[in-house]
Amino acid sequence: MPDTPPAAEYSRRAEARNHQAARLDRRSKLLGNLKLATVVAFFIAAAFSVKQHAFSPYWLALPVTIFAVLVVVHDRVIRAHRLAEKAADIYRRGLARLEDHWAGTGDTGEQFRVPDHVYADDLDLFGRGSMYELLCTARTPMGRETLARWLLAAASPDEIRERQIAIAELRSRLDYRETLAITGDDQRSPRQADWLVTWAETPVALHMPALRVISAVLAFAAPAALVYRGLGGDWIPLLVIVAIAAIISSRLRDRVHLLLDAISAAAGELALVSALMACTEREAFTSGWLRARAVGLQHSRAAPSASLARLRNLADLANGRHNLFVKLIDVPLLYSVQVAFAAEAWRRKHGDSVRHWLAALGDIEALVSLSTYAFEHPDDPFPDFVPERVPAIFDAQQISHPLLSAAKSVRNNVRLGDPAQLLLVSGSNMSGKSTLLRAIGLNVVLAQAGAPVRAARLTMSPVRLGTSIRVTDSLQAGRSGFYAEIVRLRQIMALTEGVKPVLFLLDELLHGTNSHDRKIGAEGIVRALLERGAIGVVTTHDLALTAIGATASDNRVRNAHFQDHVEDGHMRFDYILRDGVVTKSNALELMRSIGLDV
Secondary structure, eight states, rough: OSSSHHHHHHHHHHHHHHHHHHEEEEEEEHHHHHHHHHHHHHHHHHHHHHHHHHHHHHHHHHHHHHHHHHHHHHHHHHHHHEEEEEEHHHHHHHHHTTTTTOOOOSSSOGGGOTTSSSSSTTTTTSSSSSSHHHHHOOHHHHHHHHHHHHHOOOOOOOHHHHHHHHHHTTTTOOOHHHHHHHHHTOOOOOOOHHHHHHHHHHOSSSOOOHHHHHHHHHHHHHHHHHHHHHHOOHHHHHHHHHHHHHEEEEEEHHHHHHHHHHTTTTTTHHHHHHHHHHHTTTOOOOOOHHHHHHHTTTOSOHHHHHHHHHHHHHHHHHHHHHHHHHHHHHHHTTTHHHHHHHHHHHHHHHHHHHHHHHHHHHHHHHHHHHHHHHEEEEEEEEEEEOOSSSSOOOEEEEEEEEEEESTTTOEEEESSSSSSSSEEEEEOOOSSHHHHHHHHHHHHHHHHTTOSSSEEEEEEEOEEEEESSOOOBBBBBOOHHHHHHHHHHHHHHTTSSSOEEEEEEEETTTTTOOOOHHHHHHHHHHHHHHTOEEEEEEESSSSSGGGGHOSSSSTTTEEEEEOOEEETTTEOOOOOOOSOOOOOOOOHHHHHHHHHOO
16 A cells, blocks of 8 residues: 555646646647648638649548548547546545545435434435445446445455455555546446346347348348349349348337337446446456456456447447438348347347346445545554454444544544443533444444444454434324334344344433333343343433443443533533543533523
8 A cells, every 4th residue: 555645645646637637638629720720721622623623532632531530539639638637536526535525525325225224324324424425436336236235234254354355455556446437437327236137137039040040131132132123133022022021020020129128228328337347357456355256257258348348339229220311221121120139149148147247346346435435544444353252342442433534533442342231321412422322333334344444443243233323203104203212122122133243322212201211111121132142332311321330230331421511601522431420411501501591
């Protein structure tokens, strides 16, 4: 990994791409002027030859040839200019992430929100300013969907270790990540992750080898018959050929149109996927995880990028059937039928491999997202995982919230499972209790996705995560906030029935009921979780609940707190976690600070 800080490296590359774009812009303008001069030269040559009564095509061949060459060169320069500008923008966005100006500028992942997921909404995984928006650099729905899936469900310890090694390799490959980000700059992102898989795995509808040969023969015979007629022959051969072609076209019309409609709108999308695969096929990876995916992209007789490029060409041809000229020759040459047969041949040859190709590309794009995050946070280490045990262990040194500025966030030590299974955190409003829960939860999600964590060090067991932090009422569903909370608690309790131990994070436990029921209910829930080997953190500003620690046996509960003080008439918080129970509340001070007479 380079020693250059991420911000300095991004700034250097952004400046270099800006200089490159400026140089290409000047070259583009020069070529545009040369094209104009060539056009002027063409008309001057034409006028001179007419005036001298010595018109000759040779006078005009040179400017026409030069213009054609300039058009090709100019198009390449325009594309290179666009790619340079896009690369510069990528690094500017990277700098915005480093400067914490990224919220609302990326993919929020709203489409991946799962109703009543056991931790996603509580931890701001999706939405504006979410963990997903910070992480995601994927350009295809396969990559975006894979990243979301990794955040929503933990990987196995072996898979996590493989991802960590692959991320360590990829985070220094800025050139490769840049190429992935700008390749196919003028192509659309695919509509959805599974449309191509669905089409590719649909049973072949036009597997008619004999009819395909007949159609090809007729397509060659029709022009030959037309030439024969032009040389003085009769119309009968041509009419017979066209009649046969019309019958074939009519009989296959519905199946042909259904097939071609499925791919005709996908040319640009296929171009992007093919280009991204080609970038990856050219890379020489060293980690086993990356090599396995690269082999997945080579798991066929031809490179997947070339095969998909062939399908893209067929999609272009399918689109061409709407051209007026093509409509005139469609039936005589069996144009649509020929394209449909070629598409079916492609599906028959490659259909079983498409799912494998796209899954490999999705995995790599998701890993590139995590690698970019790792590069931008070089001080964040990979966590260490210990063998599964009950109770689990979670030992974090200097942990903080990944969505907060690293320079401004306050770091704390949190240890669970040895011996205390429960950390009961008391403190006043706005003192940092909920932020601590989200810091723990998000770092667990990152750790079990294979990414680095925002901590000086983290050692943990593989766990199943469950949270109750932002559970609210629902008018549409007809349920109160308290009912929603106890439903979530039931979800968390159900997690303890699995093999992995549970890590639970509960904010203001049972705050929607009276203090008597709250204390009894909270003690019962906590006791049941601890007896099932779970570890976790419960926060409260109700000091009565801190007595839970006094009733738990074997030192399984430890009290800690955040504190505050009044300074110049304002509440001040240091967000430092301290041992013991908080000794005061700030509710009255807060009410008085805004003018309430209490």
